[in-house]
Amino acid sequence: MAGFLPTLAELADGGHQGLHTLYVSPLKALAADIKRNLRTPADEIGLPIRIEDRTGDTSQTQKKRQRADPPHILLTTPESLALLTSYEDAARTFAGLERVIVDEIHALAESKRGDQLMLALARLQRLRPNLRRVGLSATVEDPDAIASFLARHPDHCDIVLADPGPDPDISMLQTEEMPPWAGGGAAYAIPAVLEQIKRHKTTLIFHNTRAQAEIFFHNLWLANDEGLPIGIHHGSLDRQQRARVEAAMVRGELRAIVCTGSLDLGIDWGDVDLVIQIGAPKNVKRLVQRIGRANHRYNAPSKALLVPANRFEVVECVAALEAVKAHDLDGEPRGRGPRDVLCQHILIAAASGPFDADSLFAEMTSAGPFAGLSRPEFDACLEFCATGGYALRAYDRWQRLQQRSDGMWQLRDPRAAQRIRMNIGTIQDTDTLKVRLRRNRGGKPLGEIEESFAASLTPGDTFLIGGQIVRYEGLREMVVEVTRRADKKPKIATFMGTKFATSTQLSDRIMTMLEQSDWPQLPGHTAEWLALQRDVSRLPGRGRLLIESFPHEGREHLCVYGFAGRNAQQTLGLLLTKRMEELDLAPLGFVATDYATLIWGLDAVTDPRPLFRIEDLRHGLETWLAGNALMKRTFRASATIAGLIERNMPGQRKSGRQATFSSDILYDTLLKYDPDHLLMQITREEAMRGLVDFGRIEVMIARVQGRIDLIRLERVSPFAAPLFLEVGKVPVKGAAEERLLAEESDRLLRAAGLAQMEST
Template sequence: MADLPDILTNWFATRGWAPHPHQLEMFARADDPATLLIAPTGGGKTMAGFLPTLADLATRDHAGLHTLYISPLKALAADIGRNLRRPVEDMGLPIRIEDRTGDTSATQRRRQRADPPHILLTTPESLALLVSYEDAPRIFAGLKRVVIDEIHALAESKRGDQLFLALSRLQSLCPGLARVGLSATVDDPAAIARLLARHPDPCTIVHADPGPAPDVAMLNTDALPPWAGGGAAHAIPAVLDQIRQHKTTLIFHNTRAQAEIFFHNLWLANDDGLPIGIHHGSLDRTQRQRVEAAMVRGELRAIVCTGSLDLGIDWGDVDLVIQIGAPKNVKRLVQRIGRANHRYNAPSKALLVPANRFEVVECIAALQAVAAGDLDGEPRGPGPRDVLCQHILIRACAGPFDADDLFAEVASTGAYATLSRAQFDDCLEFCATGGYALAAYDRWQRLVQRPDGLWQLRDPRTAQRIRMNIGTIQDTDTLKVRLRRNRGGKPLGEIEEGFAATLTPGDTFLIGGQIVRYEGLREMTVEVTRRADKKPRIATFMGTKFATSTQLSERMLDMFARDDWPEMPRHTADWLHLQRQVSHLPRRGRLLVESFPHDGRAHTCVYGFAGRNAMQTLGLLLTKRMEDTGLHPLGFVATDYATLIWGLDPVTDPAPLFDLAALRDGLDSWLAGNAVMKRTFRASATIAGLIERNMPGQRKSGRQATFSSDILYDTLLKYDPDHLLMQITREESRRGLVDFARIEDMCARVQGRIDHLRLDRVTPLAAPLLLEVGKVPVSGAAEERLLAEETARLFAESGLDSLAPAT
């Protein structure tokens, strides 16, 4: 391609800038079918992605849509819009740039379809909606480029699968379409490139100069971290001191509940009255926007936040990032670190605050991984079929289609490149009839095949309902929270429906950093009043619950293999040395199992380092295996690193408990009658279009949707257990909350090499687990035996032992 047009060159020059080498390379490769740019935060990724667009629109006329920008966050699309309009206005270019997200008015959305702007900034859900319209060929006529920002975040979720399927449709409408992906944190560039490119087209990967290494350390605190827990309350004084020393500090948390707790404690200790805000996805949009605006104006000294501010939003003069709690994932940590000093060739500054002793070790492992540039990531399997079913319905909304052509489009999508025609036909049949057990019901008869072989909607009116339910983000069944007023007061945000169900009038909880009092439920809205005289309950936001990555766990195990740890705080190093003296430290390639008595119960601690979800599942499966072999377990508790089980009988040989085939059988039988399967079925059935949450004029509550999905699940389980949705549910349930794949990986790495130590007391590494919350009781023979023994004791004490029941 030719040199940059003079108007762009002059724009750079008037600001004393010069294009970065990677920006010029992206410009030179503008005609490549797919290009992935990996550049550090602040490295001008957005300008690199848009340079060919600006150059083309500055030098020739173009009617209609030229470039589509896709972001995982509505706020990020709005931020990019602000930043992109500056050079366009400076150069006086007649380029229309508009947003199209869930916040865009219906009037503006209709106008955009009739008269598309040159550059449209949107999200995967809005793009899926656009390609569902009959006039999609006209809307996208002339489209030349698609720019996908923060592509790593989309590549890890079903939103990304939905996006790449929509791109396969766009590619058919616009054969010369160029695809561009932008990211600062890619652990496997080749894998992302395969997703980005149209299969089997090649994808060019451009690596920018990574810039200076970030300045990352662990925050020193006067108070020692506790043995267990995740609140990091011990660090509040040190965090406040850091806020005073910096202009703007982002304080990241892994969950919304933790963010609320920390903000509350931080505010109580904020004697200087420093302006501090809170930002997370469950807060009311108005409140989030108010915080964002205050950040832009530089009015806040600190913002307590979650993943809602993870991605590349350039707000305010942030010069410090603090991560509260172990980061769990190096890639996410690097992304968060990049929010500080959001400039090229300026090192980002960040501090890690471990919430407990185990997290001290994990934080050090994360610091070493960041220094080594070693990003982590979990390999994803083939494209999920529930998303494919939704895509087939979306394609039907746009008009009649040929199944062969649609299969070819789908197979050109990287995640679906290995999809067989039989699997595709199963999805098509499901979309047409609902499947064998549901074919008799008229409501699921949605597609018909015409005499000419094309498929179309059986009833065109179905298109409205399909469009209303487009998307892969599953609601967590939340209820709006409002201050009580005669006609509805100020909205504060949302809380989980399950949490709301536990509230009684007078209960207090935290939301948006405020303590509020629950007054009642009115028309599916939680009504509250302000209350500041009680210690609150905490709203249980689902948010995102991260599990420690496999790579971080392995780094921790490698650290345990060393003789000493000079980089570690003395209190933590002494703790590990003591563990080595009285027991062993866990080792890579082996499984450490400790058995010891405590408080009159036999305890067994398994150090699997497989992540919280997997260790929780392992606790369920091991206690079931113990129950089957007569060991009478009473309960367990799990962390990212270990599972502690207690019961009436000691484990003498743990090896039989870890038989993988038996664990797999136990998982299947446990799932069959468990709420996890029904919850997973509900999510997949909603994505696939079997269950509609949104209908014209109404919306189902979480309980209504659960009730209807439970009936469907029970029906299919009984009459059609191999139904497509049941197959998808089994696949999905082994991932996600259950994470059985990590248990399989753990067993494969260990290969039966188990170090079983029978000890006479609690060990240093096991002691924190005794303090963990979230203990899970086990109901079974142990309860019956305890009840019988207690009954016999009471009868004996009463002198009535001759009347006691036999035990």
């Protein structure tokens, strides 16, 4: 609210014509929430102000009117703003604009949505040179980094630090039962959590993944003998379902809401007096943000409880508690703005009218994330937008952008502007299918599941969605039809959404804690576990890399404690097994967590050094990675943002997948014929920091500098034991898929009474 005071003051005399202040937030719901909260005081003071929001949910008529006759205050999202700047009449829409307020700026600064927003602000600043920008956030670990992200480069940005208020009242939930060795469900804590719900007015129960939220809600409901009103809220549930839960919460009718990141940010939902975080928070900043959901009043301390889901998470939770007390927030430096977003904005600029390359370059490099962009890099992006930028110059006749005789660039076909507008945005939606109850005339929508999960279902299978068990009946017109017949143990639906890796800072804190001589801050059972590990093996530390080798159930095992986070440990597993295969060490599979990778195979590793040469790993990354599915997924995201793949096409209502081909084919083609193409460069750059996270492997190897301790044990160590219970084991396979296919096809044919056709 405070962010709007200058706006209200300047609008008080009623003399301002047109748009005055633009408010941008990462959530649609936040825009609607702010509108409600702003309307009341404005009306009470009797200010003659028009306040409207504009998001993906706003009607077409309303949107059209807003362009021609904008309100004084417009509340919107980065995507809707980018769309507004793509129209020919943008200059008229934004005439009069004085201020831009960016809310929850730390959340935007972490993603491509923020990079997109800064490019849009650069455009607005050119239209309105005296535009003032304000960024708001309650959780910023590095205010200077956010300042240079937000401000027009190279302008100065004032940083105002507000009184942080009292420290939160935060601790680990005490339970009678000990947390299990592995897993993420935290089912052991259900009775204690129910007890807390009873003692508080409204409790928010945060989970790291939607699947975990579903399972926990299901278990909570089974144990809820008193029938307390408890709801569930996450991004894969149907919008109406979510709206119903939100409304019930505002009315104070719910005692608890099981939720995920969908309730992370600053919406004021009723009177929350307790926040419970299930599972290790992985990231201190997100934990602080979640804690802040409780007692959303200045001056009152927020109350929060952490519930580790397994024994190792006890250590991580304690490390996170210490970080919160020390006000030590984490955050990876983001690096420069990604060029796929830049390509999209070149197209947006073209959609709004002819442009001059020099001034567009000047405009874009005034955006903080792109301040370091070189002219040749910009030219390569422009070339990509114009011709595709291929080594084989095939499209000179059909350039998407053409340079006119006066040097200005414009769309060859003006109708292309509509296609560009339909594909604005950087949020990647995975392929999901709607889930509905089967009825005569289209039953109630329940939510969405991933297409690959839907494809794995056969009629009769059951799964959890929105806390209920439903039975898969069939697929009709790309809708998953279900009934409420819970006659089987439910499968666990996989939902989209990232699995967060434990942050570098938090991993460091954990390793530092392991170096202590004793652990008074840990519960007894966990301290004993660490001591036992120290006795039979060794504890991992920051300056060395601990590797254990031991036989178990007739297989040789290798456990690498890299503490590099889940994604990097996963990549390490792929790279090491690849290397082991080359060295004839017959690896069979591996599993990775945030702190270790466990590999099993036929032969014991006696000398780990050849496995950990960074050059070999990097080489393996380049050769192996090129054909990897993670790489293809990364390519698909970047190709979509950069405008090579269109998610939406004019006149295309249903998903016309028969007519399209997979992005994997485009990737394979480029890899074969044009491996240095701009999009391949972008894909490699993105993969390094995203799913592959090779950067953290490099940091880890630099940290230990060859100080590798290989310890040979007779049996599984206390630290390695939980890894055997982890899900997500990755089998090592080369020709395995062809063999699987052969075996399964034989089985199916036999079952159908047919013989396999003869192969040549």
